[in-house]
Amino acid sequence: LDAGVVGRADARFGARPVAFVVLRPGARAGDVELRAHCSGRLARFETPDAFHVVDALPRNSSGKLLRLALREQLAGSSIPRRP
Numbered sequence: 001l002d003a004g005v006v007g008r009a010d011a012r013f014g015a016r017p018v019a020f021v022v023l024r025p026g027a028r029a030g031d032v033e034l035r036a037h038c039s040g041r042l043a044r045f046e047t048p049d050a051f052h053v054v055d056a057l058p059r060n061s062s063g064k065l066l067r068l069a070l071r072e073q074l075a076g077s078s079i080p081r082r083p
Helices: 031-039 067-075
Strands: 002-010 014-022 050-053
Touching (some): 014 031, 014 067, 031 050
Antiparallel strands (some): 002 014
């Protein structure tokens, strides 16, 4: 339904993408399904290393995605790094 992507620091590449995903009501998807969805649409280096399913993305009153809030959420989470 909706997604936001932020970079997570990476020693090799500088940063790697991590996606925050809002699924459609009643939908279920895990890391494998989300990665497969992205791999057919994005270059390999653009495909997020990790996915975090959330109820809603933080937005301001104009509807703009608040990436800083996502970065803060990422910093305080235990979203695993891709090997």
